[in-house]
Amino acid sequence: MSTILITGASTGFGRSLATEALDRGHQVALAVRTPESVADLVAAHPGKAHAIRFDLTKPADAERAVRETIEQFGSLDVLINNAGYGLLAALEETTDDQLSRNLETNFTGPFRLIRAALPVMRAQKSGRIISLSAIAAYANHPGFAVYAGAKAALDAACDAAAQETAAFGIKFTQVIPGPFRTDFIGRSLDHAERLPDYEATVGKFGAYLAKVNGKQPGDPVAASRLILDLLNEEKPPFRLVIGHYATTMLAKKIAANASELEAWKERGLATDFPAGS
Template sequence: MSQVWLITGSSRGIGRALAEAVLAAGHKLVATARDLPQLEDLKKRYAENVLTIFLDVTDEQSAASAVKAAVETFGRLDVLVNNAGYGDVGSIEDTSLADFRAQIETNLFGTIIVTKAALPLMREQGFGHIIQFSSVGGRIGPAGRGPYAAAKWGVEGFSEVLAREVGPLGIKVTIIEPGGFRTDFAGASTTLREGRPEYEDTVGKMARYQRDYNGKQPGDPAKAAAAVLYVAGLAEPPLRLPLGSDAIRGLEQNDAVRAEAHRQWRDLSISTDFEPGAGAGRFPWEAK
């Protein structure tokens, strides 16, 4: 069955690959970007099946207009994909508050703004699927990506709450967590700053790694698009879907370390429960 999609950040990277896959599969698409000329070829190739419009995800009116355009053109909105985003590399100390706010505004508030623009429509329809692009950086805090990780961890929490609230209304939520894919995310879309020498072994190492990694990432954007397209057709899609062997490997290793830390500090953690009548000397670190 044909679906109506709206994808933010349709001009580049996985967003572009997904836009191509959606249209090739015969679906309708509202393809959005800040650089509309990059979407012209989609319009020429897919004619009445695609609407290309400008969207600044940080602007509430722009988001509302995009959702309204989807309904006016195609009659409904089945799948919203919040894909637009970017992430620079630099130490927390050396990243200005303006840069922090800019990344969080796009990566987190952009997702919140566009989601909220679509929610009344999907609630009234009684159906819909909201697909949020997070990252492995939304589950693991990589050195050098403080603003990006802060935003993506926010997307994870926001989307998990969203899933609990809108699931009973017939609206599905899936969080996509890509690893490294061969897009320009680590190239033209990213500013890399090695920073001061004190961060040589952390932030500097990450910046150099990103430069060397660009073009060698294991992930294939077309295969990522196919996976998202598949998930969007499921009656019961997953809440989270990591993409890429590096994503799975990193998350499994990180989860194992986290589980071991919980085990190591379990007694201290549960010692903070209130115990009526308990006296001094009940804490694990106190001598008996």
């Protein structure tokens, strides 16, 4: 049995992860903006589920969430950075407020929470940090400049942190989904005011998202089972790509990157000083 802190447990991936974790007998701290949204889980799992009022955009909430988890359960073994939301906006349509709120929610907030959890995990010489990334961080679409930028920033930060903390028994995994059937495209997708010139790109992607909403191929319950299975793996993957869509998109991107690297390799290599100089 592990103690797991999950952010955004009200709906979608977070709720599925929390439900599955509780069913498996883990102790779960549910970090949510509205504790009432998880009152049913807390009532159904007395002593095992604990709600914590938590907002990624409030800096003090990170250390408090970790502290409350320890006070309640006496330990913290796994942090699941799940909460987040999308922003559909061309780079030039994005307002300052949209930019800072999205970065705060998808990058700075999770970064702060990881930083708050690390001293506990470092002292106990074990820990798992799992974060919900997005395929857009690796193979992006028009309209996701800020959202995917924030996810890519967290992935890069965790890549470094994983190397910094491996010696303390701490293991990181970035989960990389394509479209999964949650509230993400509905209530969790912010929009900018569209400039007519971006209708053919951002507008088109927005229309695709609207069309797929409610019919996304990804099943968050199946994903949650796989994510929690990682806790039994001695060597969990740093990147876990889930669903056909993300798997295909990433494979195409890797092939395109390899071919571009090859095409420009000779000229790129020629920018080093001559060997031995």
